Amino acid sequence: MNDAIIQINSPLLTIERLSIAYEPGKYAVQDVNAGIKKNSITAIMGPSGCGKSTLLRAINRMHELYPNTEVVGKIFLDNENIFEISAIELRRKIGMVFQRPNPFPTMSIYDNVIAGYKLNGKKLKRSVKDEIVEKSLKEVALWEEVKDALFKRGTFLSGGQQQRLCVARALAYKPEIILMDEPTSALDPIATTKIEDLLVELKKDYTIILVTHNMSQAARISDYSMFMYLGELIEYGKTKNIFSNPVDKRTEAYLTGKFG
Amino acid sequence: MQVSISHKKLDLRRVLKDRIFYIGVIVLSGITVLPLILILYKLVREGISQINFDFFTRVAPNTLEAMVAVANNETIPGGIANGIVGTLLMVALASLMAVPVGVLTGVYLSENPESRFAGTVRTIADILQGVPSIVLGVIAYMWVVRHITNGYSALAGSTSLSIMMLPLIIRSTEETLKMIPETYKEAAFALGVPYHKVLFKVLIPSGLSGLLTGILLAVSRIIGETAPLMLTALGSSRINLNIAQPTSAVPLLIWEFYNDPNMVKLIWSSSLFLMGFVLFFNILAKRISKRWKI
Ligand SMILES: Nc1ncnc2c1ncn2[C@@H]1O[C@H](COP(=O)(O)OP(=O)(O)OP(=O)(O)O)[C@@H](O)[C@H]1O
Ligand SMILES: [Mg+2]
Numbered sequence: 001m002n003d004a005i006i007q008i009n010s011p012l013l014t015i016e017r018l019s020i021a022y023e024p025g026k027y028a029v030q031d032v033n034a035g036i037k038k039n040s041i042t043a044i045m046g047p048s049g050c051g052k053s054t055l056l057r058a059i060n061r062m063h064e065l066y067p068n069t070e071v072v073g074k075i076f077l078d079n080e081n082i083f084e085i086s087a088i089e090l091r092r093k094i095g096m097v098f099q100r101p102n103p104f105p106t107m108s109i110y111d112n113v114i115a116g117y118k119l120n121g122k123k124l125k126r127s128v129k130d131e132i133v134e135k136s137l138k139e140v141a142l143w144e145e146v147k148d149a150l151f152k153r154g155t156f157l158s159g160g161q162q163q164r165l166c167v168a169r170a171l172a173y174k175p176e177i178i179l180m181d182e183p184t185s186a187l188d189p190i191a192t193t194k195i196e197d198l199l200v201e202l203k204k205d206y207t208i209i210l211v212t213h214n215m216s217q218a219a220r221i222s223d224y225s226m227f228m229y230l231g232e233l234i235e236y237g238k239t240k241n242i243f244s245n246p247v248d249k250r251t252e253a254y255l256t257g258k259f260g
Numbered sequence: 261m262q263v264s265i266s267h268k269k270l271d272l273r274r275v276l277k278d279r280i281f282y283i284g285v286i287v288l289s290g291i292t293v294l295p296l297i298l299i300l301y302k303l304v305r306e307g308i309s310q311i312n313f314d315f316f317t318r319v320a321p322n323t324l325e326a327m328v329a330v331a332n333n334e335t336i337p338g339g340i341a342n343g344i345v346g347t348l349l350m351v352a353l354a355s356l357m358a359v360p361v362g363v364l365t366g367v368y369l370s371e372n373p374e375s376r377f378a379g380t381v382r383t384i385a386d387i388l389q390g391v392p393s394i395v396l397g398v399i400a401y402m403w404v405v406r407h408i409t410n411g412y413s414a415l416a417g418s419t420s421l422s423i424m425m426l427p428l429i430i431r432s433t434e435e436t437l438k439m440i441p442e443t444y445k446e447a448a449f450a451l452g453v454p455y456h457k458v459l460f461k462v463l464i465p466s467g468l469s470g471l472l473t474g475i476l477l478a479v480s481r482i483i484g485e486t487a488p489l490m491l492t493a494l495g496s497s498r499i500n501l502n503i504a505q506p507t508s509a510v511p512l513l514i515w516e517f518y519n520d521p522n523m524v525k526l527i528w529s530s531s532l533f534l535m536g537f538v539l540f541f542n543i544l545a546k547r548i549s550k551r552w553k554i
Contacts, residue, residue: 065449091452098450102443106465116451119461166447173451 004235004247006224011035012207013059013177018073020054020063028054030231032073036177036224041199041208043222043239045215047254051231052211056179059209060094061087077176092116095170097180101162103154103169110150112165113137116173136168140198160191167198177207185213196221215255219243227251303535307528315339315529319499320513326522336523340530342499343513346414349501350493350509351479353418358425359475365426366433367459373438381430389427396420397488405492414500414507417493421485425478432474436467473549480541484534486511510534 013036020029029051036042044052054063063069064087075082082090103112113133117124124132133150137143142164146157154165163183170178180199184192199208200221212218218225218239225242227235227250235242235251246252314337321329321338329336365381372378400420409415440463448462449455464471486509489495494506495516514530517523 060450062446062449065446088452088454091450096447096450098443098447100443102441102447104444104447104462104466106462106468115448116453119448119451119453119457121457169447169451 004237004251005033005233006237008035008037008224010038012038012077014074014076015055015059016074016076018055018058018071018075020051020058020072021070022054022068024070027231029058032233034226034233034236036207036209038207039203039205040223041203041210041221042224042226043218044209044211044226044228045213045218045254046226046228046234048213050228052228053181054231055228056181056209056211059177059179060091060096062096092173093175094177094179095173095175097163097166097170097178097183099182100186101159101166103157103162103165105153105155107154108151109146109154109157109165112154113168113172115169132172136172137165139171139202140164140168141194142168158191160187160194163187163191163195164198167195167202171202171206175206177209178202179209181211182213183210184217192217227254229254300535303528303532306525307530307532310335310525310529311532312339315533316344317341319497320508320516320526321523322497323520323522326520326526330522330525336525340510340513340526340533342496342508343510343530344533345499345501346493346496346507346509346512347483349503349507350414350418350421350489351483353414353503354421354425354482355475355479357418358422358429358478362426362429362478363433363464363471365430367437367464369430369434370437371459382434385427385430388423389431393420393424393485394487394491396423397491399423400488401491409504411504412492412494412506414493414503414505417489417507417509418503420488420492421482424482424485424488425475428478428481429474432477433467433471436470436474437463439470440466469548469551473545476541476545476548480538480545483537483541484511486515490515510537 015032015034015036018029018032019027021027032055044055046052057063058071059075059082061071061082063071071083077090077093103109104115107115107118110129110133111118113136114124114129117129117132134143134147137146142161145161146165149156154162157165163186167178167183184195187195196217199210202208203223210218210222222239224237225239226233227242227246227248229250235246235248237247242251243255246255312335316339318337318339319342320340321336325338326336365385369378369382397420400416400423404416404419405412444462444466445458448458453461489509489512493509493512495512496506496508500507510530510533514527514534517527517530
């Protein structure tokens, strides 16, 4: 076995021999094997274009929206191969937060939070909806800021508030895992700190996989870190080990700022 | 020193050029606006005297009534209610046919921009847009007048109008939806929303203002159409709400007034009405696209 890749005991999610190609024969992600620990934050790092987003988007099968993209390999969630269950069921268990805040522009803050139920046509009692909205907005520490403006459009909020609203939208649907693709890269430092604090808080109840360009962010909040390079998973381990004592030369070069 | 002098000359020349260009632009845009202003001025001056309550509530007068009124220098009795009702009926019916088909086709084109079938549809829509409206009238005559309503009818009129609306709605829908960032769709998919619900609950609502704008512009485009209606709706002196019967329309009335020397005044007022309608729809469309911009 490879020293640079940690074996996770009883992982929640297991990625097995995963390769992804946007064009035939050109793999953006190659033969990735990794387990993801429950109730932890796992950071995916690496230089631009190394396949971080591509890997992340395989986990909720977003690649299927683009029929030319080829995904091979297996991913197990609760011992079930995610490629064998319905994509719609899967995406309800695995929420996603995108790089740029994208609350639905036609919906109020309230409706954005319960968008998962609304868009899927699930009828809920008013009191249940109110409860979900309040709980989710409190989880992302947005409740106090917006409780008097719940029926205003979500797009009127600041960038950082919008991003927290998007996290609330993902949480409201009670996922097991939340995927985040550079969720703070469009935000200012204060908003970034708020999101980071929030993630640390959230890992009590959720499992978070976080793509980040920002090494200090990974060091601050993640428990495990992956380093990817040219589509391959080069190194994966406890964050404190990787940052203090990287095994692979390329990881070391990246962490010391030699490339990326 | 020589250098700086020639620089000054150059500067002066450039300023002068700018000035001339600027004035030219103003004059030319004035020339484009002028016809509209002249038309409106003329229509209001000649037509406003006929516009009263009766104008909206009573049907067009017959020749005799008009002749008497003109001879006595009075306002012509009656109005254009049969035309207004007919126009509204046929425009509503045409929209009812063209909007669902046009919007769905537009959605298809924006969702599958590369497919060969989409290319074909796009070409056909472009060609359709260039087909003279009288030809569409002939087609509706052949299909609807001859085979469906067995006679001139509002349905036949709306059919020809709806074919005119189709390409406008298709293209505006496609253009609008193409502008909506992929990320809203992805956000919905990431919540486990099935494709058709993403289309109807996220994509179309996000583009609603663009869609409405396109529909309103299509309506204002067809509302004054006369030629196809002559072959299909024919006209009627009564207010008609039966879609299988001949029906009047404001542009048809204008044509009838034109053929009667006693009704000249009504031409102006009906044209004013039609123009007001078109302006209203255009301004409404602008408003909507501004207000609901995302
Ligand atoms: N839709 C696509 N079609 C074709 N190639 C793509 C597509 N998306 C990404 N790629 C390619 O796949 C490789 C991996 O891209 P990916 O977006 O996963 O990188 P990343 O690590 O997330 O980079 P960044 O840090 O810049 O976001 C890159 O070489 C990229 O050019
Ligand atoms: Mg990326």
